[in-house]
Amino acid sequence: MNISIAGTGYVGLVTGVCLSEIGYHVTCYDIDEGKVQHMRDGISPIYEPGLEELMKKNIVEGRLHFTSSANEAYEKKDFIFIAVGTPEKEDGSANLQYVEAVAEAIATHATQDTIVITKSTVPVGTNEHVKSILLEKNKNGVQFQVASNPEFLREGSAVYDTFNGDRIVIGADEEEVALKVEALYKPFNLPIVKTSIRSAEMIKYAANAFLATKISFINEMANICERVGANIDDVSSGIGMDKRIGKEFLRAGIGYGGSCFPKDTKALLQLASEKDYTSPMLQSVIEVNDKQRVVLYSKAVEKVGSLTGKKVAVLGLAFKPNTDDIREGASLLLIRELLKDGAHVTVYDPIAMPHVEKEFGDQLVYAGSSIEAITDANLAFIVTEWSDIKSLPLTAYIEYMREPMIFDGRNCYSIEEAKKYPITYLSIGREPIEKSR
Numbered sequence: 001m002n003i004s005i006a007g008t009g010y011v012g013l014v015t016g017v018c019l020s021e022i023g024y025h026v027t028c029y030d031i032d033e034g035k036v037q038h039m040r041d042g043i044s045p046i047y048e049p050g051l052e053e054l055m056k057k058n059i060v061e062g063r064l065h066f067t068s069s070a071n072e073a074y075e076k077k078d079f080i081f082i083a084v085g086t087p088e089k090e091d092g093s094a095n096l097q098y099v100e101a102v103a104e105a106i107a108t109h110a111t112q113d114t115i116v117i118t119k120s121t122v123p124v125g126t127n128e129h130v131k132s133i134l135l136e137k138n139k140n141g142v143q144f145q146v147a148s149n150p151e152f153l154r155e156g157s158a159v160y161d162t163f164n165g166d167r168i169v170i171g172a173d174e175e176e177v178a179l180k181v182e183a184l185y186k187p188f189n190l191p192i193v194k195t196s197i198r199s200a201e202m203i204k205y206a207a208n209a210f211l212a213t214k215i216s217f218i219n220e221m222a223n224i225c226e227r228v229g230a231n232i233d234d235v236s237s238g239i240g241m242d243k244r245i246g247k248e249f250l251r252a253g254i255g256y257g258g259s260c261f262p263k264d265t266k267a268l269l270q271l272a273s274e275k276d277y278t279s280p281m282l283q284s285v286i287e288v289n290d291k292q293r294v295v296l297y298s299k300a301v302e303k304v305g306s307l308t309g310k311k312v313a314v315l316g317l318a319f320k321p322n323t324d325d326i327r328e329g330a331s332l333l334l335i336r337e338l339l340k341d342g343a344h345v346t347v348y349d350p351i352a353m354p355h356v357e358k359e360f361g362d363q364l365v366y367a368g369s370s371i372e373a374i375t376d377a378n379l380a381f382i383v384t385e386w387s388d389i390k391s392l393p394l395t396a397y398i399e400y401m402r403e404p405m406i407f408d409g410r411n412c413y414s415i416e417e418a419k420k421y422p423i424t425y426l427s428i429g430r431e432p433i434e435k436s437r
């Protein structure tokens, strides 16, 4: 069985590596030649726990190949996965130009009958569009069939999620195609849901919209908790024990970021509006998140007044722990506001710092550790709950900061713990601790 994957980002590379690990011959294709060269040498272009080891192993065992040649990628393949980006356009809709480019290239280079599987998150109806491109541009008179196979992995645990997912969704309008894709996935031994293509496309958006809704809901509750003297962590545990609610995705914080929830909620809203449907609930989810992403900054301004000339530490830059991805990270918004105010900003992240450096250059100081970042700082913001940031004892802030004033966007410390120390500790959805030394 010969498989190829178009796009070697978080989804494409992980999918390619995991398919090769279960024994298939996989060719991963990307238009970025530099990236391809690195991957050939066994170097992963993304940070994803466990990925590089599996990549190296399967390259050595001869099942995993990388190419920047469309010809090599698409000729003589049984299955071709589309895993390129579908970023947000200015109006919030999904930009399908990369998906379309792949469809056109497949139509040009494929030399045998092939099933084209879309893994990228795409608006309902896109697979039909892909099929029409394949038919229209078909150069070699081969037969194309299409299937939708949305991806549910999370960054930071992508390899684990691929082998341990809750379900694999296969959308196909012909039984024969569904069965072939199902057989491809059989070795994963995971529950399989077969639907129409349109329903599969919609499942992906509905899943992300629901998860984003849970986060905005709990953040809304956190904001109410702050005003009524309740503790959001206790409230989350209390409601999460109800199986109908479930305990996952009820961590209050500084809103959801990343390359998917922000863009997918907007794309769904846009998709609905194209059909003359406005979704007040989705609009609110987005609005609550937009406000939540700056809540920590607002707390700091309220507490300190002007941030001009203050030395500020920002701990954690990735949009979540265990990834190098900073797309839509709350850290970026915060840093921009702090710089606008004339603060001196030192940042620390165990992995994602080079990406931030590309954007901010010498406007920031890049520390080698949390301690280095907070040394002599007036304020510290905790943005990403990396384990080495979470495990920093509160005494370290007292020892190293000019004045221990902590704005914790991830509720890394319990209120009971914070109360033991002479610190100012403002978190999300919990009582403020305001003590002086």
Ligand SMILES: NC(=O)C1=CN([C@@H]2O[C@H](COP(=O)(O)OP(=O)(O)OC[C@H]3O[C@@H](n4cnc5c(N)ncnc54)[C@H](O)[C@@H]3O)[C@@H](O)[C@H]2O)C=CC1
Residues within 6 Å of the ligand: 006, 007, 008, 009, 010, 011, 012, 029, 030, 031, 032, 035, 083, 084, 085, 086, 098, 101, 102, 119, 120, 121, 122, 151, 152, 153, 154, 155, 259, 260
């Ligand atoms: N990042 C994530 O955790 C998840 C992403 N998704 C969806 O999967 C899709 C891909 O997302 P990511 O992997 O994050 O994207 P990414 O931006 O990390 O990677 C996309 C890759 O595609 C390559 N590319 C662009 N045009 C190409 C072409 N014509 N031919 C071959 N390669 C091309 C780029 O060079 C890049 O390496 C998106 O639709 C996203 O919404 C779905 C589930 C999880």
Ligand SMILES: O=C(O)[C@H]1O[C@H](OP(=O)(O)OP(=O)(O)OC[C@H]2O[C@@H](n3ccc(=O)[nH]c3=O)[C@H](O)[C@@H]2O)[C@H](O)[C@@H](O)[C@@H]1O
Residues within 6 Å of the ligand: 121, 151, 152, 153, 154, 155, 156, 208, 211, 215, 248, 249, 250, 251, 252, 253, 254, 255, 256, 257, 258, 259, 260, 261, 319, 320
């Ligand atoms: O479509 C996608 O790209 C993916 O989007 C999310 O995965 P991911 O964005 O990698 O990470 P999550 O763990 O879902 O976190 C997203 C954001 O929500 C925030 N979050 C998450 C959970 C929570 O309880 N509270 C909270 O604020 C995180 O800090 C982060 O900023 C989904 O969890 C995946 O199932 C999906 O495949």
